[in-house]
Amino acid sequence: MENKKKLSFNYDLTNLPTYNSYGSDMLIKAILGLTLPRYASLRINLKGTTEKVGFVTNDVILQDMSCGFDPTGATTQNLVTVDLCNKKVNQQLCPYDLYDTYLSQSLTNANFQESVPFEEVILTDISNRIANQVEKQLWNNTTASGGTYGNACFNGVGALITSGNGATQIAYSAATASNGLDVFTKIYESIPSNVLHLDDLAIYCSYANYRGLVSSMRNSSFVNLFTMDSANAATGEEWTLMLPATNVKVIPTVGLDGISAYYAGPSSYYMFGMNSEIMTVRSIYDPFENIVKIQAGVTYGLGVFDVASFCVCK
Numbered sequence: 001m002e003n004k005k006k007l008s009f010n011y012d013l014t015n016l017p018t019y020n021s022y023g024s025d026m027l028i029k030a031i032l033g034l035t036l037p038r039y040a041s042l043r044i045n046l047k048g049t050t051e052k053v054g055f056v057t058n059d060v061i062l063q064d065m066s067c068g069f070d071p072t073g074a075t076t077q078n079l080v081t082v083d084l085c086n087k088k089v090n091q092q093l094c095p096y097d098l099y100d101t102y103l104s105q106s107l108t109n110a111n112f113q114e115s116v117p118f119e120e121v122i123l124t125d126i127s128n129r130i131a132n133q134v135e136k137q138l139w140n141n142t143t144a145s146g147g148t149y150g151n152a153c154f155n156g157v158g159a160l161i162t163s164g165n166g167a168t169q170i171a172y173s174a175a176t177a178s179n180g181l182d183v184f185t186k187i188y189e190s191i192p193s194n195v196l197h198l199d200d201l202a203i204y205c206s207y208a209n210y211r212g213l214v215s216s217m218r219n220s221s222f223v224n225l226f227t228m229d230s231a232n233a234a235t236g237e238e239w240t241l242m243l244p245a246t247n248v249k250v251i252p253t254v255g256l257d258g259i260s261a262y263y264a265g266p267s268s269y270y271m272f273g274m275n276s277e278i279m280t281v282r283s284i285y286d287p288f289e290n291i292v293k294i295q296a297g298v299t300y301g302l303g304v305f306d307v308a309s310f311c312v313c314k
Contacts, residue, residue, distance in 0.1 A: 024280045026123055027296065030131035031274065035253040036138050036157075039202060040270035046084060046301070047275055049153065053080045053303060082273040083154035084301035085137070089130060093122070093292045123281050126296055132254065138272070138302050139255030154301045157204075157255075157270070161263055166308035168192060172260050173313075175209040180216025181244075183209075184262075188246050190311040191264050201248045203264040210239070210252035217244070265310035275299035 031037060043053060054077060061072040141156035163169035170190050175183045187203055195201065205213075240251050248264070256262075281296045304310075 027127040027281055028279045030127040034131055034135045037272045039267035040272040041268045043273040044276045046273040049084050051082045053271055080271050080303040080305045082271050082301050082303035084299055085153035086299050089296040091294045134300055135255045160304045161307055161310045161312050167310040167312045169312050175212030177215035177219055180213040181220055184213050184243055187262050187264050187313050188248050192309050195266050195309045198266050200267040202267045203250050204253055205262050206256040207252045261314035269305040271303040273301040
């Protein structure tokens with residue numbers, strides 16, 4: 001009886017519950033490992049489609065010492081709206097498709113396969129591709145004209161940090177081996193002075209402009225002013241540098257590839273929202289259709305605090 005039961009399955013389904021949990025952790029790690037979420041302020045348990053994140057701003061006034069209590073200044077409650085997208089991915093796998101792929105090496109000489117080591121490969125790829133799409137949406141989404149992938153539920157950085165919303169704007173120039181250092185220095189000089197003392201200032205750019213800056217620094221003999229951690233660089237975890245003689249980190253992102261823009265300001269002022277409780281990848285076997293169904297669910301969004309503290313170059 002047990003043998004007959006096994007013959008109705010092409011995969012070893014005992015592994016699926018294990019990979020359900022593993023897939024969820026994998027998806028969360030993939031998204032948190034993105035460029036913007038890695039440096040931004042995280043709000044990991046936001047639900048619904050819109051959340052208000054609160055901030056306190058104190059107007060402190062120093063007084064001469066005296067007796068009595070004479071209150072001055074004020075405390076202001078600020079709110080940042082983080083709009084959220086709730087998205088899903090539906091895919092299915094047919095066992096017979098494996099005969100035409102490299103996974104056929106693991107198949108047995110039988111019509112029905114009891115065990116195929118495919119789960120980790122599939123779930124890893126799905127998680128990484130979802131994360132890559134999320135990074136692009138965080139920079140390029142516009143609710144007015146739609147998103148990079150499907151409907152846009154929130155405005156990305158490009159639609160939030162604008163001169164119309166209070167950001168300082170300067171003209172865009174592509175960074176090259178001859179002008180890269182000058183281009184980024186001009187951006188640094190345009191960052192509002194009220195945030196220059198912060199320790200998380202960053203200029204986000206495309207990889208093309210980042211390469212232009214690196215080449216320019218090398219040609220200008222500034223190579224000794226920046227280093228890259230060999231361990232992180234070797235694994236692709238960190239491709240950043242400090243702009244010479246400043247406290248500003250230059251960070252490339254795939255979200256700005258092909259986009260003629262730079263964004264400079266405090267990284268912690270970017271508010272990345274997500275719902276980690278429903279970041280899931282689930283696998284279910286349908287014995288009647290003889291397929292494995294995979295579904296991923298993600299919730300993510302963005303808000304920006306104090307747009308007037310940013311410089312945009314475009």
